[in-house]
Amino acid sequence: MDQAGGDTDFSATGEVTGDRVTVTVRGEVDMSTADALFRVATPEATAGATLDLRAVTFFDSAAIHTLIRLAERYPGTLEVIPSDRVKRVLDISGLGEQPWLRG
Template structure:
Protein backbone atom coordinates (compact mmCIF):
# COMPACT_ATOMS: atom_id res chain seq x y z
CA UNK A 1 0.00 0.00 0.00
CA UNK A 2 2.83 2.37 0.83
CA UNK A 3 4.48 2.04 -2.57
CA UNK A 4 1.50 1.54 -4.93
CA UNK A 5 1.05 5.24 -5.72
CA UNK A 6 4.81 5.70 -6.07
CA UNK A 7 4.86 2.84 -8.60
CA UNK A 8 2.05 4.47 -10.58
CA UNK A 9 3.54 7.97 -10.54
CA UNK A 10 7.02 6.73 -11.46
CA UNK A 11 5.72 4.70 -14.39
CA UNK A 12 3.74 7.69 -15.71
CA UNK A 13 6.43 10.31 -15.08
CA UNK A 14 8.13 10.15 -18.47
CA UNK A 15 6.46 9.40 -21.81
CA UNK A 16 7.38 5.98 -23.14
CA UNK A 17 6.39 3.83 -26.07
CA UNK A 18 6.21 0.72 -23.94
CA UNK A 19 6.62 0.00 -20.25
CA UNK A 20 7.56 -3.31 -18.69
CA UNK A 21 6.79 -3.51 -15.01
CA UNK A 22 8.96 -6.18 -13.43
CA UNK A 23 7.22 -7.44 -10.30
CA UNK A 24 9.10 -10.74 -10.26
CA UNK A 25 10.60 -10.03 -6.81
CA UNK A 26 7.36 -8.80 -5.22
CA UNK A 27 6.06 -11.01 -2.41
CA UNK A 28 3.12 -8.89 -1.18
CA UNK A 29 0.49 -7.37 -3.46
CA UNK A 30 -2.61 -5.77 -1.95
CA UNK A 31 -5.73 -4.00 -3.21
CA UNK A 32 -3.90 -0.66 -3.45
CA UNK A 33 -1.33 -2.27 -5.75
CA UNK A 34 -4.09 -3.87 -7.84
CA UNK A 35 -5.79 -0.49 -8.17
CA UNK A 36 -2.52 1.20 -9.21
CA UNK A 37 -1.84 -1.54 -11.75
CA UNK A 38 -5.33 -1.28 -13.26
CA UNK A 39 -4.97 2.51 -13.49
CA UNK A 40 -1.60 2.09 -15.17
CA UNK A 41 -3.08 -0.35 -17.69
CA UNK A 42 -5.85 2.18 -18.43
CA UNK A 43 -3.33 4.99 -18.90
CA UNK A 44 -1.10 2.88 -21.17
CA UNK A 45 -3.45 0.79 -23.30
CA UNK A 46 -1.49 -1.69 -25.40
CA UNK A 47 1.84 -0.39 -24.06
CA UNK A 48 2.12 -2.13 -20.69
CA UNK A 49 3.64 -5.52 -19.90
CA UNK A 50 3.66 -6.83 -16.34
CA UNK A 51 6.05 -9.59 -15.28
CA UNK A 52 4.54 -10.87 -12.03
CA UNK A 53 6.03 -13.00 -9.30
CA UNK A 54 4.19 -16.19 -8.42
CA UNK A 55 2.48 -14.37 -5.53
CA UNK A 56 1.42 -11.40 -7.65
CA UNK A 57 0.09 -13.69 -10.38
CA UNK A 58 -1.99 -15.58 -7.79
CA UNK A 59 -3.48 -12.35 -6.41
CA UNK A 60 -4.32 -11.18 -9.94
CA UNK A 61 -5.93 -14.53 -10.75
CA UNK A 62 -8.03 -14.45 -7.56
CA UNK A 63 -9.12 -10.87 -8.34
CA UNK A 64 -10.21 -11.83 -11.86
CA UNK A 65 -7.30 -10.13 -13.63
CA UNK A 66 -5.31 -13.24 -14.51
CA UNK A 67 -6.17 -13.13 -18.21
CA UNK A 68 -5.36 -9.49 -18.96
CA UNK A 69 -3.46 -8.82 -22.18
CA UNK A 70 -0.81 -6.84 -20.27
CA UNK A 71 0.06 -9.79 -18.06
CA UNK A 72 3.16 -11.67 -19.24
CA UNK A 73 2.10 -15.33 -19.66
CA UNK A 74 5.56 -16.71 -18.77
Protein backbone atom coordinates in the same frame (compact mmCIF):
# COMPACT_ATOMS: atom_id res chain seq x y z
CA MET B 1 14.85 7.16 -11.14
CA ASP B 2 14.29 5.49 -7.77
CA GLN B 3 11.40 5.92 -5.38
CA ALA B 4 11.08 4.46 -1.92
CA GLY B 5 7.83 4.35 -0.02
CA GLY B 6 7.32 4.20 3.72
CA ASP B 7 8.30 0.52 3.80
CA THR B 8 12.06 0.07 3.61
CA ASP B 9 11.55 -3.27 1.85
CA PHE B 10 10.07 -1.54 -1.23
CA SER B 11 11.91 -0.14 -4.20
CA ALA B 12 10.83 0.79 -7.72
CA THR B 13 13.50 1.79 -10.20
CA GLY B 14 12.59 3.04 -13.67
CA GLU B 15 14.74 3.18 -16.78
CA VAL B 16 13.46 5.02 -19.86
CA THR B 17 14.55 3.83 -23.30
CA GLY B 18 12.99 5.78 -26.15
CA ASP B 19 9.31 6.20 -25.29
CA ARG B 20 9.13 3.17 -22.97
CA VAL B 21 9.87 2.83 -19.26
CA THR B 22 10.99 -0.41 -17.62
CA VAL B 23 10.31 -0.53 -13.89
CA THR B 24 11.90 -3.07 -11.59
CA VAL B 25 9.98 -3.47 -8.33
CA ARG B 26 11.12 -5.20 -5.15
CA GLY B 27 9.39 -5.86 -1.85
CA GLU B 28 5.86 -5.01 -0.77
CA VAL B 29 3.43 -3.10 -2.96
CA ASP B 30 0.57 -1.89 -0.79
CA MET B 31 -1.33 1.30 0.03
CA SER B 32 1.83 2.95 1.37
CA THR B 33 3.93 2.21 -1.75
CA ALA B 34 1.49 1.92 -4.67
CA ASP B 35 1.56 5.65 -5.47
CA ALA B 36 5.36 5.61 -5.61
CA LEU B 37 5.17 2.72 -8.08
CA PHE B 38 2.71 4.67 -10.23
CA ARG B 39 4.95 7.77 -10.24
CA VAL B 40 8.02 5.77 -11.30
CA ALA B 41 6.00 4.02 -14.04
CA THR B 42 4.62 7.24 -15.54
CA PRO B 43 7.48 9.58 -16.42
CA GLU B 44 6.75 12.26 -19.01
CA ALA B 45 6.93 11.39 -22.71
CA THR B 46 6.46 7.64 -22.31
CA ALA B 47 4.00 5.63 -24.38
CA GLY B 48 4.58 2.19 -22.87
CA ALA B 49 5.73 0.43 -19.74
CA THR B 50 7.15 -2.89 -18.61
CA LEU B 51 6.79 -3.74 -14.93
CA ASP B 52 9.10 -6.43 -13.60
CA LEU B 53 7.35 -7.64 -10.44
CA ARG B 54 9.32 -10.88 -10.04
CA ALA B 55 10.86 -9.67 -6.75
CA VAL B 56 7.54 -8.50 -5.24
CA THR B 57 6.72 -10.26 -1.96
CA PHE B 58 3.33 -8.71 -1.13
CA PHE B 59 0.64 -7.31 -3.43
CA ASP B 60 -2.69 -5.95 -2.18
CA SER B 61 -5.79 -4.20 -3.55
CA ALA B 62 -3.97 -0.85 -3.78
CA ALA B 63 -1.37 -2.54 -5.96
CA ILE B 64 -4.11 -4.06 -8.14
CA HIS B 65 -5.67 -0.62 -8.51
CA THR B 66 -2.28 0.75 -9.61
CA LEU B 67 -2.02 -1.92 -12.32
CA ILE B 68 -5.50 -1.02 -13.58
CA ARG B 69 -4.54 2.67 -13.68
CA LEU B 70 -1.36 1.80 -15.60
CA ALA B 71 -3.33 -0.36 -18.07
CA GLU B 72 -5.57 2.67 -18.70
CA ARG B 73 -2.54 4.97 -19.04
CA TYR B 74 -0.77 2.57 -21.45
CA PRO B 75 -3.53 0.86 -23.47
CA GLY B 76 -2.01 -1.95 -25.50
CA THR B 77 1.55 -1.12 -24.44
CA LEU B 78 1.70 -2.29 -20.82
CA GLU B 79 3.58 -5.48 -19.99
CA VAL B 80 3.62 -6.96 -16.48
CA ILE B 81 6.01 -9.74 -15.48
CA PRO B 82 4.65 -11.09 -12.18
CA SER B 83 6.16 -13.05 -9.33
CA ASP B 84 4.28 -16.25 -8.45
CA ARG B 85 2.70 -14.41 -5.52
CA VAL B 86 1.53 -11.50 -7.72
CA LYS B 87 0.19 -13.93 -10.33
CA ARG B 88 -1.83 -15.74 -7.67
CA VAL B 89 -3.33 -12.47 -6.37
CA LEU B 90 -4.23 -11.42 -9.93
CA ASP B 91 -5.78 -14.85 -10.62
CA ILE B 92 -7.89 -14.63 -7.45
CA SER B 93 -8.98 -11.08 -8.32
CA GLY B 94 -10.09 -12.15 -11.82
CA LEU B 95 -7.28 -10.32 -13.60
CA GLY B 96 -5.13 -13.38 -14.36
CA GLU B 97 -5.99 -13.41 -18.07
CA GLN B 98 -5.29 -9.76 -18.89
CA PRO B 99 -3.41 -9.23 -22.16
CA TRP B 100 -0.73 -7.19 -20.36
CA LEU B 101 0.15 -10.07 -18.03
CA ARG B 102 3.15 -12.21 -19.04
CA GLY B 103 4.26 -15.58 -17.74
